[in-house]
Amino acid sequence: MAENALEATASAVREAVGAVTDPELRRPLGELGMIESVTVDGGVAVVGILLTIAGCPMAQRIERDVAAAAASTDGIHEVRVDVGVMTDEQRSELTTRLRGGRTTATTPFTPGSLTRVIAVTSGKGGVGKSTVTANLAVAMANRGLRVGLIDADVHGFSIPGLLGLMDAEGRVLRPTQVDDLALPPVAYGVKVISIGMFLRPGSEDSAVPWRGPMLHRTLEQFLADVFFGDLDVLLIDMPPGTGDAAISVGHLLPHAEILVVTTPQSAAASVAVRSGQLARQLGQRIIGVVETMSPTTLADGSTFEPFGSGGGRAVADRLSTPDWEVRAVASIPFSTALRAGGDAGLPVVAERPADPAARAFAELAASLAVRSRGLAGIKLPLSVA
Numbered sequence: 001m002a003e004n005a006l007e008a009t010a011s012a013v014r015e016a017v018g019a020v021t022d023p024e025l026r027r028p029l030g031e032l033g034m035i036e037s038v039t040v041d042g043g044v045a046v047v048g049i050l051l052t053i054a055g056c057p058m059a060q061r062i063e064r065d066v067a068a069a070a071a072s073t074d075g076i077h078e079v080r081v082d083v084g085v086m087t088d089e090q091r092s093e094l095t096t097r098l099r100g101g102r103t104t105a106t107t108p109f110t111p112g113s114l115t116r117v118i119a120v121t122s123g124k125g126g127v128g129k130s131t132v133t134a135n136l137a138v139a140m141a142n143r144g145l146r147v148g149l150i151d152a153d154v155h156g157f158s159i160p161g162l163l164g165l166m167d168a169e170g171r172v173l174r175p176t177q178v179d180d181l182a183l184p185p186v187a188y189g190v191k192v193i194s195i196g197m198f199l200r201p202g203s204e205d206s207a208v209p210w211r212g213p214m215l216h217r218t219l220e221q222f223l224a225d226v227f228f229g230d231l232d233v234l235l236i237d238m239p240p241g242t243g244d245a246a247i248s249v250g251h252l253l254p255h256a257e258i259l260v261v262t263t264p265q266s267a268a269a270s271v272a273v274r275s276g277q278l279a280r281q282l283g284q285r286i287i288g289v290v291e292t293m294s295p296t297t298l299a300d301g302s303t304f305e306p307f308g309s310g311g312g313r314a315v316a317d318r319l320s321t322p323d324w325e326v327r328a329v330a331s332i333p334f335s336t337a338l339r340a341g342g343d344a345g346l347p348v349v350a351e352r353p354a355d356p357a358a359r360a361f362a363e364l365a366a367s368l369a370v371r372s373r374g375l376a377g378i379k380l381p382l383s384v385a
Helices: 002-018 059-071 088-098 129-142 212-224 244-252 266-281 311-319 336-344 356-369
Strands: 035-041 044-051 078-085 116-122 147-151 176-178 181-183 190-194 233-237 257-262 285-294 328-333
Touching: 002 035, 002 044, 002 059, 044 059, 059 078, 088 176, 116 129, 116 266, 129 147, 129 190, 129 233, 129 257, 129 285, 129 336, 129 356, 147 212, 212 244, 244 266, 257 266, 257 311, 266 285, 266 311, 285 311, 285 356, 311 328, 328 356, 336 356
Parallel strands: 044 078, 116 233, 116 257, 147 190, 147 233, 257 285, 285 328
Antiparallel strands: 035 044, 176 181
């Protein structure tokens, strides 16, 4: 009887620690094969866990969470956690499992995927495209969506800085590598990948002198070799203009929806139309126009509009066709908090949610979150019994 009681307690401990979620992979340790052994003797539980790699940055947190889960089991008054590392074979099995049984890297973001892909583009730089992408991602995550973000602006990457993905010395955080699979850092609930995370430490200010083929290969690797897990939305911060990267994304993600960013100024609006037209030529659908640096109301009640107004509506009108009306879906007003938050890596939607700009991003996220992706043409994982 005593032996049966110990087995039952050990089983309960295994169930408890197996339910602990890996903070990077966002899946239970039991599902990932990270629980090596569980023994119980006289109220003392010894739990053996296997980390994916030596020097895992989340090792202490995993060990702490496992110890707490084991200690919560009835009959356990002491816990010891033995930490080991997966073998090459175990790691290979894990990466295959994470890829859904595929042994080679392929993009999960196919037209049949339930992940909605939204590319944020602009005709020229300096209009706030990356700020829009970063804050929209956080606003969507705040609504409970599972959000990933690819910084495809290889030559002018800024997403890590906007989301505070920096260490104490100001260096961009790097993804954890499990064999050839990269686990993206997470900020404000958003999984993020950027070329800045792969540059040699200390060289983040150096130029990335890559031409089209290198850009295309990098985007392919971001889509295939980065483990985002199950996402509701994948946002892509596009480089400005109509160059190689925009064409590559069009070929790799022809089903991506396009959000065009412009300022009210007519010069910015004119070139923004071109980026939208390229997306349309590549078969992508334009879902709206976001106007940044829009007029704002000052404390004395006057209106501040140094770049004028109406540029977003003008771009939307020019991109509309008889078959598809493009709407101006958001106007982001001038905001000191938005600018300061971007400089400090503190998105305004998270740090100053009452700010007018933050409210505009929240409304944009709400409007995009309810747009149906549809199941037409998607093969569902069903079989006839």
